[in-house]
Every structure is written in structure tokens, then in C-alpha cells.
Amino acid sequence: MWDKLMAEYKAEIAAKEPSPIKITLPDGKQFDAEAWRTTPIQIAEKISRGLADTTVIAKVNGEVWDLDRPFEKDSTLHLLKFDDDEAKQVFWHSSAHVLGEAMERYCGGHLCYGPPIQEGFYYDMWHDNCTISPDDFPKLDQIVKCAVKDKQPFERLEMTKEDLLEMFKYNEFKVRIIKEKIHTPKTTVYRCGPLIDLCRGPHVRHTGKIKALQITKSSSSYWEGKADAESLQRIYGISFPDPKQLKEWQKFQEEAAKRDHRKLGRDQELFFFNPLSPGCAFWYPKGAHIYNTLMNFMRKEYRKRGFTEVITPNMFNSKLWETSGHWQHYSEDMFRFEVEKEQFGLKPMNCPGHCLMYSHQPHTYNELPLRYADFGVLHRNEMSGALTGLTRVRRFQQDDAHIFCRRDQIGDEIRVGGFPYS
Structure with a gap:
């Protein structure tokens, strides 16, 4: 076909x-x-x-x-x-296709999504009886090296929705994407070697451009991030156009591992996590001292800049979140519960609460700007597989602040932060 x-x-x-x-x-x-x-x-x-x-x-x-x-x-x-950010994303997207080819040839599973990410790429795959572990990485690596050596060209083709459904009928996940995500008469697919994949592109000219690729880790994931959907295998990788760049990256990773905040937090008894409260840090006395010292420093800096600290509730009726738009677009990522037959949610951010505070009483133009700072506790219902140390958690506090000002004051407020405004 x-x-x-x-x-x-x-x-x-x-x-x-x-x-x-x-x-x-x-x-x-x-x-x-x-x-x-x-x-x-x-x-x-x-x-x-x-x-x-x-x-x-x-x-x-x-x-x-x-x-x-x-x-x-x-x-x-x-x-x-390659040093251009857009070029990096294209390079890593092409590398994901090479990894996908290796996964498909090794396991014969159904490929799902394979995007570039901030540093590298991954590919998700569904298989009913094949599990890829780090022990399988050397075999995958050999398939990758063969694909690179063959200099397989990336070929672009526009296809109708009907032809796409016929071509990918063996893969129910691609069929779902075609039926649910594609709303144009035609879309593009790309081929490199034996792999044909639904993809917007663009890509590098051929696989030989990917001179250094390393498979870095594997994990589980869910189809489209939904916990009630199919469980998938996710394989991550990193790649470069020059093997020297890969060696530099590996060296950096070694040094970064020594300074990993999760390791330091454990070794220095600063904080820990417990599965009975996933994504919520327990702070030891030494960690709490650092935490509070940082908080006090930030409070001092806010006061210098004319901010006043406020305290707002942790939970709000869903009516507030509906007004702000969070309920329609973000409710799945909130902790929700029912109280007296009404829906409530723990706040994932402070913005709506600050708006309620501002609107609680009338203000004259002479009172503006009003600058609110808030160190209240926030909760976000992050997927368990996405939780990572202190960088991806379910409970946290942030140096959150909002400014209520007149239109003619916007420029001055932005320039305070050192940003240009015109």
C-alpha cells in the first residue's frame, strides 16, 4: 500500500x-x-x-x-x-522513530506515542506479553545501530483518513488517534526502514544522521495518561549528531547523579517520602530549618518590593473553579470531594482565591497597585508515575503572588521584574 x-x-x-x-x-x-x-x-x-x-x-x-x-x-x-532548540526537537523526534522501529522489531507490539521531550525522547508501546527491562537494552541498541548504519531515509507522504485507517488497522491505538485527533482531509505519515508511523514531522534526512543514541531508562505509563486506560511500556532515550556530545552528556549525568537532591535529601536527613502519602514530603528538623530559612528570605524580598502577605483557604466550592475555568479544563488534576452534597476541590493554585479577596471589598484607583503574596499549601493530583522527588509532587508551597493594578500601571509593574515592556 x-x-x-x-x-x-x-x-x-x-x-x-x-x-x-x-x-x-x-x-x-x-x-x-x-x-x-x-x-x-x-x-x-x-x-x-x-x-x-x-x-x-x-x-x-x-x-x-x-x-x-x-x-x-x-x-x-x-x-x-543541532544547537537550535527547534532542530533539537526534530532530531530527537527522528530518534524516537528509530527507537520505535527497534521496539517494534524486538517485541512486535503496538506503538502509541513517540514524542521528543525537553531532553531526549521516548516511545510508548503496548504488548500483551512482552516486557522490556534494562536487560533488553543491549539487544535494542544493536537494532538501533543497524538502522543508523543503513541510513534509512525519512520519507514523507500525505494520506487520506480512509487510507490511514486501512494502513494502521492492525494497531488499535493508531486507529483511535486517527478517528479522534485527525480532523483534516489528509495528514502525513513518515517511513524509515520498515517503520511507517503516523506523524506530522518533519525529520532529519536519514537515520545515519543520528550518530550517537543511548537508551536511558524504561517505565510504565498509561494510554494518554489516564489511569483507567491500558498500561503501556515507555522507553526513553537521548541522541546526538556527534558521539563526543553523547560522552559529554554521560559525564554530566554522572556528576548530576552525585548531586541529585533525592540522594542528598536522604543522605543528609533533610526529607523523605512514604508510600502512605505519595508525593508529599516529610521534612526532618534540618530540612525544616532550611525550608523556613528560605521562606523567611523570600518574605523579606517580597516586602522590599511592596508585596503584602495574605492567607487564603485550602478548599473551595466547585462553583469558584467553574468560574475560573479550572473545573472544565483541570478538574482531573485536582483533589475533589463532596461536602453536604456539593462538590469541593483542594486548591492547585492561588489565583482564584486572590481574586475573591480583591473583590470582597471596593477599591479606589488610589489604592492600586495591590500586590498579594501567598505561601499557602497547594495540592495537585499528579499521576503516581510522574512523581519525582521535590520537582513533581502532590503537596507543595510556592512563592505565589498576584498584582491588581490599573492599565496605566502595567508597564511599571513588569519593569520591576527587569522585563522590557512597550
Whole structure:
């Protein structure tokens, strides 16, 4: 099916009448090109072979664009290297496809989502009787290395919803995505080697660009993060275009592990966690001393900047959350309960409470700005699998503050924080 549709797509592109267009670089330099024929990689090669080799992805008219995808009209062109944040995301997204290929070949399960994340990528997979553990990583790594060595090209194809449902009918998770998430007549899929995946793209030119990839860890997850949905396996990885960068990253991870706050908290008897209250820290005396010292420092800094401290309730009737919009969009992440046949929720943030405080009595324009600081306890119903030390918890306090001011005072309030305003 892929070969047939790809042949039709190539014939469609070849039938398009090429027309002269201009490609403009960030420095204003222009290149003559042909619509539906000239590609970003060809422009990069005209500039220098080295640039073409180190470019990860193109940006055409502000949109990230495959290097081998033809221009369609007069365009601006940025050639992005790995040190660009958007290029990193593309590089790690492509790496996720390589990992997905390895997982599919190793286990034969159903791939779900495989996105780039802040540092690296992961792929979720469902399988009824195959569990991937760190003992399996070397075997997965061998499959990854073969895929990289083969320099499998990333091929882009636009398909109709009907064709997508036919192509992915073996994978109920992809079918759900197609039926529930895709609302356009056509969407894109990408192929690298034997893997064909539903994907917006774009991607690197071929798998050979991923010269260093390490599988880092595995965990469990749920389909679309819902605890009552299917349990999935999640495999994480990191990758770079140069093996030296991977070695530097590994060294950094070793040093970071020595300074992991979870390890330090345990070794220095600062805090601990208990499964009877997951995601809620217990502070030892030494930890409480540090905690309170930091709190007092922050209170002092707030006072310097004209903030007054307030204390607001921990729970509110759902009517407040409905007014603020949290109930419609965030209620699944709140701790909710019923009191006297009415729904309540523990506050996950202070904003609505501060608005109630402001509206409780009238204010004149001379009283503004009013600056509220609040160190109240917040609760968020984070998934148990997402809880991580003190960085992802269910109970916490934050240096939360809100400013109520006139429109003509907004600039001054923003500039106090050192931010430009115009």
C-alpha cells in the first residue's frame, strides 16, 4: 500500500509545472530556484558542503520543513543546526522513530506515542506479553545501530483518513488517534526502514544522521495518561549528531547523579517520602530549618518590593473553579470531594482565591497597585508515575503572588521584574 501511494504522490509532484521562485536567506542573500523541484538541502549544498552536512532541518516561511521537501513558492529559508532548540526537537523526534522501529522489531507490539521531550525522547508501546527491562537494552541498541548504519531515509507522504485507517488497522491505538485527533482531509505519515508511523514531522534526512543514541531508562505509563486506560511500556532515550556530545552528556549525568537532591535529601536527613502519602514530603528538623530559612528570605524580598502577605483557604466550592475555568479544563488534576452534597476541590493554585479577596471589598484607583503574596499549601493530583522527588509532587508551597493594578500601571509593574515592556 505504501509503495503504491508513494508512487502516486511522486507522479503528482512530477506533474506540477515548475516555476521560477526566489529563496531568501536570513542575511538577505537570494537564490534562484524552481517551485516543486528545488529543495532546502540543494540550497545548503550551494552554500557549502559543510553546512549541508551539519544542517538538521530547514525552516521555510517560518515553518520547520524537511530538507528534501521541495519549495512550493517564493520562500525565506533558515538552515538550523543541532544547537537550535527547534532542530533539537526534530532530531530527537527522528530518534524516537528509530527507537520505535527497534521496539517494534524486538517485541512486535503496538506503538502509541513517540514524542521528543525537553531532553531526549521516548516511545510508548503496548504488548500483551512482552516486557522490556534494562536487560533488553543491549539487544535494542544493536537494532538501533543497524538502522543508523543503513541510513534509512525519512520519507514523507500525505494520506487520506480512509487510507490511514486501512494502513494502521492492525494497531488499535493508531486507529483511535486517527478517528479522534485527525480532523483534516489528509495528514502525513513518515517511513524509515520498515517503520511507517503516523506523524506530522518533519525529520532529519536519514537515520545515519543520528550518530550517537543511548537508551536511558524504561517505565510504565498509561494510554494518554489516564489511569483507567491500558498500561503501556515507555522507553526513553537521548541522541546526538556527534558521539563526543553523547560522552559529554554521560559525564554530566554522572556528576548530576552525585548531586541529585533525592540522594542528598536522604543522605543528609533533610526529607523523605512514604508510600502512605505519595508525593508529599516529610521534612526532618534540618530540612525544616532550611525550608523556613528560605521562606523567611523570600518574605523579606517580597516586602522590599511592596508585596503584602495574605492567607487564603485550602478548599473551595466547585462553583469558584467553574468560574475560573479550572473545573472544565483541570478538574482531573485536582483533589475533589463532596461536602453536604456539593462538590469541593483542594486548591492547585492561588489565583482564584486572590481574586475573591480583591473583590470582597471596593477599591479606589488610589489604592492600586495591590500586590498579594501567598505561601499557602497547594495540592495537585499528579499521576503516581510522574512523581519525582521535590520537582513533581502532590503537596507543595510556592512563592505565589498576584498584582491588581490599573492599565496605566502595567508597564511599571513588569519593569520591576527587569522585563522590557512597550
